[in-house]
Structures are given as structure tokens and as C-alpha cells.
Amino acid sequence: MCEEQNFYAIADIQAKILPGVTHWQSPNFFGYYPSNSSIAGFLGEMMSAGLNVVGFSWITSPAATELEMIVLDWFGKMLKLPEEFLSAGKGGGVIQGSASEAVLVVLLAARDKILRRVGKNSLEKLVLYASDQTHSALQKACQIGGIHPENCRLLRTDSSTDYALSPNVLNEAISDDVTSGLIPFFLCATVGTTSSTAVDPLLELGKIAKSNEMWFHVDAAYAGSACICPEYRHYIDGVEEADSFNTNAHKWFLTNFDCSVLWIKDRNALIQALSTNPEFLKNKASQANLVVDYKDWQIPLGRRFRSLKLWMVMRLYGLENLQSYIRNHINLAKHFEELVAQDPRFEIVTPRLFSLVCFRLLPPHNDETCATKLNHGLLDAVNSTGKIFASHTVLSGKYLLRLAVGAPLTEERHVNAAWKLLQDEASALLATL
Amino acid sequence: MCEEQNFYAIADIQAKILPGVTHWQSPNFFGYYPSNSSIAGFLGEMMSAGLNVVGFSWITSPAATELEMIVLDWFGKMLKLPEEFLSAGKGGGVIQGSASEAVLVVLLAARDKILRRVGKNSLEKLVLYASDQTHSALQKACQIGGIHPENCRLLRTDSSTDYALSPNVLNEAISDDVTSGLIPFFLCATVGTTSSTAVDPLLELGKIAKSNEMWFHVDAAYAGSACICPEYRHYIDGVEEADSFNTNAHKWFLTNFDCSVLWIKDRNALIQALSTNPEFLKNKASQANLVVDYKDWQIPLGRRFRSLKLWMVMRLYGLENLQSYIRNHINLAKHFEELVAQDPRFEIVTPRLFSLVCFRLLPPHNDETCATKLNHGLLDAVNSTGKIFASHTVLSGKYLLRLAVGAPLTEERHVNAAWKLLQDEASALLATL
Numbered sequence: 001m002c003e004e005q006n007f008y009a010i011a012d013i014q015a016k017i018l019p020g021v022t023h024w025q026s027p028n029f030f031g032y033y034p035s036n037s038s039i040a041g042f043l044g045e046m047m048s049a050g051l052n053v054v055g056f057s058w059i060t061s062p063a064a065t066e067l068e069m070i071v072l073d074w075f076g077k078m079l080k081l082p083e084e085f086l087s088a089g090k091g092g093g094v095i096q097g098s099a100s101e102a103v104l105v106v107l108l109a110a111r112d113k114i115l116r117r118v119g120k121n122s123l124e125k126l127v128l129y130a131s132d133q134t135h136s137a138l139q140k141a142c143q144i145g146g147i148h149p150e151n152c153r154l155l156r157t158d159s160s161t162d163y164a165l166s167p168n169v170l171n172e173a174i175s176d177d178v179t180s181g182l183i184p185f186f187l188c189a190t191v192g193t194t195s196s197t198a199v200d201p202l203l204e205l206g207k208i209a210k211s212n213e214m215w216f217h218v219d220a221a222y223a224g225s226a227c228i229c230p231e232y233r234h235y236i237d238g239v240e241e242a243d244s245f246n247t248n249a250h251k252w253f254l255t256n257f258d259c260s261v262l263w264i265k266d267r268n269a270l271i272q273a274l275s276t277n278p279e280f281l282k283n284k285a286s287q288a289n290l291v292v293d294y295k296d297w298q299i300p301l302g303r304r305f306r307s308l309k310l311w312m313v314m315r316l317y318g319l320e321n322l323q324s325y326i327r328n329h330i331n332l333a334k335h336f337e338e339l340v341a342q343d344p345r346f347e348i349v350t351p352r353l354f355s356l357v358c359f360r361l362l363p364p365h366n367d368e369t370c371a372t373k374l375n376h377g378l379l380d381a382v383n384s385t386g387k388i389f390a391s392h393t394v395l396s397g398k399y400l401l402r403l404a405v406g407a408p409l410t411e412e413r414h415v416n417a418a419w420k421l422l423q424d425e426a427s428a429l430l431a432t433l
Numbered sequence: 434m435c436e437e438q439n440f441y442a443i444a445d446i447q448a449k450i451l452p453g454v455t456h457w458q459s460p461n462f463f464g465y466y467p468s469n470s471s472i473a474g475f476l477g478e479m480m481s482a483g484l485n486v487v488g489f490s491w492i493t494s495p496a497a498t499e500l501e502m503i504v505l506d507w508f509g510k511m512l513k514l515p516e517e518f519l520s521a522g523k524g525g526g527v528i529q530g531s532a533s534e535a536v537l538v539v540l541l542a543a544r545d546k547i548l549r550r551v552g553k554n555s556l557e558k559l560v561l562y563a564s565d566q567t568h569s570a571l572q573k574a575c576q577i578g579g580i581h582p583e584n585c586r587l588l589r590t591d592s593s594t595d596y597a598l599s600p601n602v603l604n605e606a607i608s609d610d611v612t613s614g615l616i617p618f619f620l621c622a623t624v625g626t627t628s629s630t631a632v633d634p635l636l637e638l639g640k641i642a643k644s645n646e647m648w649f650h651v652d653a654a655y656a657g658s659a660c661i662c663p664e665y666r667h668y669i670d671g672v673e674e675a676d677s678f679n680t681n682a683h684k685w686f687l688t689n690f691d692c693s694v695l696w697i698k699d700r701n702a703l704i705q706a707l708s709t710n711p712e713f714l715k716n717k718a719s720q721a722n723l724v725v726d727y728k729d730w731q732i733p734l735g736r737r738f739r740s741l742k743l744w745m746v747m748r749l750y751g752l753e754n755l756q757s758y759i760r761n762h763i764n765l766a767k768h769f770e771e772l773v774a775q776d777p778r779f780e781i782v783t784p785r786l787f788s789l790v791c792f793r794l795l796p797p798h799n800d801e802t803c804a805t806k807l808n809h810g811l812l813d814a815v816n817s818t819g820k821i822f823a824s825h826t827v828l829s830g831k832y833l834l835r836l837a838v839g840a841p842l843t844e845e846r847h848v849n850a851a852w853k854l855l856q857d858e859a860s861a862l863l864a865t866l
């Protein structure tokens with residue numbers, strides 16, 4: 001009976017569900033930053049699903065908490081993060097569900113820290129800063145935390161800095177706000193923005209944050225993984241100035257979704273903002289302050305045993321394999337960039353730093369008025385074939401295409417085929433003009 | 434090589450990780466409300482991990498969004514929820530990671546709805562109500578949403594109402610606050626509290642909320658699953674008065690953690706509080722408002738394909754099997770309650786409604802001064818044997834033991850053995866007095 005049921009269920013999945021799935025694991029998926037699945041990550045998910053523990057407190061599954069601390073220390077060392085981010089001191093790492101939750105919890109920690117100093121009725125005076133390229137998760141965190149939207153400064157960037165936040169622009173904004181009696185309290189910098197992998201200058205920005213007693217968060221959700229390679233580590237130089245640092249192991253680090261890693265220098269700031277201690281959860285170990293209770297480092301109470309999959313990935317692949325995995329994708333993107341550069345009908349809009357290429361089809365006779373329609377049409381045309389999935393963004397008013405390499409199965413032949421398809425559809429489109 | 438690595442990894446798991454795991458799937462796990470794992474739930478997790486899609490918008494995996502809508506409508510019908518909670522109208526269901534996130538998102542929706550009416554600088558005037566038995570997740574949601582802690586009214590309950598919130602007490606609190614110029618905006622009722630499965634009177638409380646234009650949320654995280662049985666459905670009578678209703682399929686519904694189901698009558702209230710619309714996520718379907726984008730119904734952007742496991746559970750087991758699964762656990766708890774009642778050394782502290790029994794060892798010569806120490810010692814003693822895991826709570830100053838039946842493998846023999854252990858340890862303890 002149950003076997004029969006099983007059979008019908010599987011049939012339903014093939015007939016009714018799979019046709020409606022967007023295949024993030026396809027080697028032809030170039031649309032968004034990747035969501036890596038791997039044998040090791042999958043095995044970790046299996047074990048976690050089998051044990052199905054709810055590790056909110058140390059006591060509810062000591063191994064879940066302790067393995068997470070160990071694995072995040074390993075990862076922190078791979079990234080050469082400052083000692084203060086590791087669990088031995090006052091800091092430590094924690095797995096969040098997503099970069100949105102990571103920026104939210106540190107924003108709340110920063111909010112409550114400053115409000116303890118200036119008084120809890122000053123909420124409407126708090127101001128935070130980031131570039132206009134920052135992920136929308138920051139704005140959402142502000143909405144949730146009750147920060148007034150008009151106090152969320154998304155500072156203008158342009159091609160002169162390759163869409164990185166300019167320290168001068170930040171300084172001006174801060175002094176304007178201080179003059180008008182507002183209270184700067186939070187700065188979010190990004191290493192590898194969503195639109196174009198722009199990298200904000202951490203060291204200079206961090207010094208500005210420090211001199212203004214602001215919390216400094218670094219969002220490296222996508223590009224952080226690349227920094228395990230010595231030749232890319234310099235992109236996070238200055239992270240020593242940060243109060244918190246985040247990267248998504250579930251994007252480009254072969255760890256199944258969800259696994260967003262957040263490191264923080266002062267874990268108490270997080271705990272003061274997020275802890276609760278109901279009678280029914282009290283236990284010797286927690287009361288004696290002998291253990292870490294991750295429930296106080298995150299939004300929800302319950303949490304899955306997510307460190308298992310990250311541990312499996314590190315344990316089975318190791319640093320060198322992970323580094324060559326990253327390098328291979330970056331080389332494939334470099335290869336695609338060269339292909340685009342060889343075709344005079346296209347332009348590379350921003351320099352490629354990692355595995356994302358931002359490009360567009362040039363409008364005939366430099367007629368910018370039809371550029372958006374043209375590239376929008378091109379994206380529609382290639383995606384409608386179902387052969388690849390690409391996406392778009394807009395930079396300084398320019399509509400452009402994004403091709404992000406990062407699926408574990410993507411090889412040079414897939415990148416070549418994607419480019420061939422783009423060229424063919426471009427020719428067809430241009431012929432209609 | 435990789436096989437060898439695999440071998441060592443598995444060896445490490447057995448040697449280093451499993452010994453540190455608290456076994457929530459053990460038939461002798463009675464400590465907290467359960468975290469059910471099942472074949473169907475496990476298969477669903479596997480499929481989800483294999484596809485590893487990130488279904489934040491409809492376009493990023495249409496099946497992930499559409500299956501979730503379908504399955505939550507099925508579940509809503511199993512619970513006989515009012516039509517307004519189903520996706521056909523202005524409401525709908527959404528899978529959250531936990532009941533903490535469910536109460537947080539509806540609190541934010543309610544907060545922003547009232548602030549749009551009274552002005553965004555009135556945050557410190559907002560007051561919410563719940564009983565002192567409400568889960569700590571509510572207080573945490575207040576901390577996160579910037580509601581002043583002193584405006585979080587956790588109204589006193591006692592044994593006279595079996596720890597349910599009294600409508601009169603609520604009415605008084607509201608009129609006091611209104612008199613002092615505060616703004617009541619949110620009421621949270623619980624069906625099956627964490628400490629003792631108390632059930633708040635939804636109908637009366639709901640009418641009070643409505644007449645004061647407050648948002649009414651019902652937290653049935655644990656007990657909601659039981660309401661698929663006609664004989665227990667009456668516990669959520671009055672849910673028609675609620676604006677939102679939550680139950681955790683990952684607790685007592687054979688669906689692997691995490692899968693917390695939230696239904697809401699006015700999905701736009703949620704979307705207004707939680708939506709963002711960055712350029713890089715824009716797409717035809719979303720812009721044309723033709724689809725549901727669950728990213729706007731939750732805290733994070735990314736989300737796993739969690740409806741697959743809930744679908745597998747319903748598809749493979751069906752309503753009748755799920756009902757008898759629940760009934761079996763409740764009968765086992767009833768059986769344990771009878772065993773306790775037969776031993777004059779013990780007392781049942783609150784009447785058992787579902788699968789949790791709240792009991793304690795009576796202090797010799799009714800000497801209440803040693804009652805806490807005695808029962809604390811009893812809990813320590815039984816848990817230290819490693820044979821079972823039970824927990825505790827405190828009601829009206831009484832320290833008591835909680836035995837929650839709910840692991841899929843628990844049978845009568847396990848309950849009998851647990852009782853035998855409790856009796857033996859009690860005898861040993863009493864002998865030392």
C-alpha cells in the first residue's frame with residue numbers, strides 16, 4: 001500500500017511538480033548568484049533530516065551547537081578573519097538562514113546598543129548608511145526594526161568608482177546628519193554587490209564608522225567564498241575594522257541552501273538584543289553560563305542542525321578543492337567576458353571581478369533611447385528558449401544583462417553555448433530594427 | 434579517495450557527533466513538544482535538497498510557490514479554518530521557519546497597519562496583550578519590532594481558569610491603557626500553551642479584539658495539529674474571529690523540521706510590512722501582480738522548497754492516518770495520566786487536554802518548602818539515567834514535571850517504562866528524606 005502510494009507520489013512529482021521547477025542546479029543556470037547543491041551538502045542535509053533535532057539551546061543537542069562553533073572557526077580561518085571573530089574570544093560565528101537574517105540581527109544589536117546609550121525614545125533619530133547598490137535586505141531590516149525609512153541613507157554610486165561607496169560621500173552624509181541632530185549608528189558595506197559585484201573600500205569606510213562610533217557590517221554574501229583563495233583575499237582587506245561579517249555558504253560554497261554564515265566580534269551585543277529566558281527552557285548548563293545557546297543569536301527559537309552539511313563539505317572536499325572550484329568558475333566567467341569583448345556589437349558595462357559578467361547589446365547608431373528595449377528584448381528572447389536562464393539589472397540608468405557562473409555542473413561548453421545563443425538572438429533582434 | 438574520505442567522515446559522525454546528540458526521535462524523548470521526522474517528511478527533504486531551489490519569487494521556481502498554496506489550502510480545510518484563510522480570497526497560507534517567525538511577521542503587519550493610521554511616531558504608545566503563559570517568542574517579537582517592553586502586557590493567569598487568559602482581565606487591562614492614552618493594537622491567544630497546554634477562549638477574546646480594532650493572532654503551534662480530529666476541533670472554535678492562525682507541522686504532524694504554517698486573512702497587511710522590490714528581482718509575472726511572491730510574506734528573502742515535505746506527508750499518509758497518529762499519542766498520555774493518578778505520592782497539577790501531562794511528586798507532610806527541591810531532584814535523577822528525557826515548568830510558583838508524548842516511535846511500553854523509572858527514582862529520593 002505505502003509502496004503503491006510512494007509510486008503515485010513520485011509519478012506526481014515528475015508529472016506535476018518538476019515541469020514547474022526553475023532548475024537552479026542546471027549547468028545552464030546563469031540567472032542569479034548560484035544555490036550550490038553537492039554530494040557532501042546533500043549527505044549533511046540527510047543526516048540533519050534524520051536526526052531532526054531542534055538545537056535552540058546547547059542542552060537540546062550539544063553536538064549541534066559545538067559542531068557549529070568548530071566549523072565556523074575553521075571557515076573563519078580559511079578566510080583569514082581576525083581572531084576576534086572566532087569563538088575563543090568575545091566573538092564567534094553563527095549560521096543564519098540567509099544574509100537577510102544576518103543583516104537584520106546585527107542591525108538589531110546595533111540599534112539596541114545605541115538606544116541603551118541615547119535612550120529608547122530616540123529611535124526616530126537613528127540613521128544608517130550604505131551604498132545604493134546594497135541588497136534590499138538592508139531596507140527590509142530597517143522596516144522590521146522600526147528604523148524610519150527616510151533615515152536609511154542609500155548613498156549614490158556611479159561608474160567613476162565602479163559602483164563602490166565613496167568614503168567622501170559617506171563623510172559628507174554623516175556630518176550633514178550630525179549637524180541636523182540625527183544619530184549615525186550603522187554602516188553596511190558590501191563585497192560583491194548583487195547588481196555588479198562592486199566592492200566597497202572596507203578599510204577607509206571602517207575607519208569612518210569607528211571614528212563615529214557606528215556599527216560596521218560587511219555583507220559578502222556572494223563574494224566572500226572567493227576570499228578563501230589568496231589571490232582574492234585582498235577584497236576583504238579592512239574586515240578587521242568590521243563588527244560583523246557575513247557570507248553565504250549556500251551560494252557558492254557547495255553547501256545546500258540554507259547556510260548563511262555570520263561572524264561577530266561582540267556576541268554579547270547580539271545576545272542582549274535577542275535573548276529570552278522562559279522557565280520551560282531553563283537548564284543547569286545555560287543558567288551557569290557554561291554554554292552557547294544559539295537561540296539568542298538569531299530571530300527564531302528553533303534551528304536545524306545545519307553545521308552538519310557545512311562540516312561535510314569541508315571534511316570531504318577540503319580547502320584546495322574548494323579553492324579550485326571557485327577558481328574554475330571565475331575562469332569560466334573570464335572566458336565569457338573575453339567572448340563578449342570580441343564582439344563589437346556588445347559592451348562589457350562594468351569590469352568583471354568574480355564570476356559575474358555585466359554586459360549589454362549596444363544600440364545601433366548609439367541611439368540610447370532604444371537600448372533598454374533592445375536588451376530587455378534580448379533577455380526575453382534567450383530566456384524564452386528555455387536553454388539558459390540569465391537575468392538583468394540597471395546601472396546609472398543602463399539596462400544590462402547579468403551572466404553569473406556558479407552552478408557546480410557548469411563547464412566551458414555551457415558558457416560557449418550560452419554565448420552562441422546570445423549572439424544568435426542578438427542577430428535576430430538587430431535584423432528586425 | 435572520495436570514498437575513503439566518506440568512510441572517515443561517517444566514522445567521525447559515529448565517534449564524535451552522535452554521542453553529543455539529544456535524540457529527539459527516540460521513543461523515550463518526552464522532554465519538549467516533539468520534532469517529528471517521518472519517511473514521507475524525509476523524502477520531501479531529500480527532494481528539496483536535491484533541487485535546492487531558492488523560491489523567493491514565483492519566477493525563481495513556480496512549483497515551489499504553487500505547491501505551497503495548494504498544500505496550505507488542503508491543511509486549512511483539514512482544520513476547517515474559515516474560507517478567508519484560504520488562498521482563493523484575500524488571505525492565504527505561508528510556511529514560516531518557526532512559530533517565532535510567524536508571530537513576528539503578523540506583529541509587524543499589525544504594527545505597520547496601526548502606525549499608518551495613528552502616525553509612525555506613535556510606536557511607544559502601542560500596547561499588546563497575551564497571557565503570562567504565552568510563548569517567549571512574543572516578547573522576542575516585541576524586542577525586534579521596537580515595541581516597548583513595558584507595553585507588552587502578559588496578563589496573569591492561575592489555576593482558576595487552568596491558566597487560560599480571562600476575558601475580564603483582558604478587558605480591564607485594555608480600558609486602563611486606553612484611559613492612559615495608550616493604543617491597544619495586538620492580541621495573541623494560545624491554543625495549547627508550552628507549559629501546560631492551556632487553551633485561551635478564542636471566541637470571547639476575539640470579540641474583544643475586534644471591538645477594539647486590534648489584530649488577533651492565534652498561536653496553536655503544538656495543539657493545532659490535534660484539531661484535524663473532529664473531537665478536538667472545538668479547541669479552535671472562535672478562530673473565525675482571528676486575523677492570523679499558526680500551527681507547527683514540524684512538531685506533531687510528521688513533517689520534518691522546519692515547517693511552521695501561518696494563515697492570514699489579509700495578506701496585503703503582511704505584504705505592506707515586508708515587501709521590497711529591487712531592480713534585480715523585477716520580472717513580468719511579479720510586476721503584473723499575477724503571482725504570489727512569498728519573499729514578501731516572511732523575514733528572509735531566500736526560502737527552501739518546504740511544501741514538498743508537507744505534501745509528501747499528506748499524500749502518503751492521508752487524513753485518517755494522521756488523525757489516528759494524533760489519537761494514539763493522546764491515548765498514551767491519557768494512560769500515563771492514569772498511572773500517575775493511581776500513585777498517591779504524586780499529583781496531576783493541571784488537567785491533561787492533549788498529549789502533555791503536568792505532574793509532580795507531593796512533598797512529604799505537605800511541606801511545600803521542599804517541593805521544588807524534591808521535584809527538581811526527581812527530574813535530574815531520571816534525566817541523568819539517560820533512559821528518558823523529561824522537562825519541567827513552574828505554574829503559580831509550583832515546580833512541576835512535564836511529560837510530553839509525541840515521538841513517532843513511542844509506544845505504551847515506553848510510557849510504562851518511563852513511569853516505572855519515575856516511581857523508582859521517586860522512592861529512592863523519598864527514602865533519603
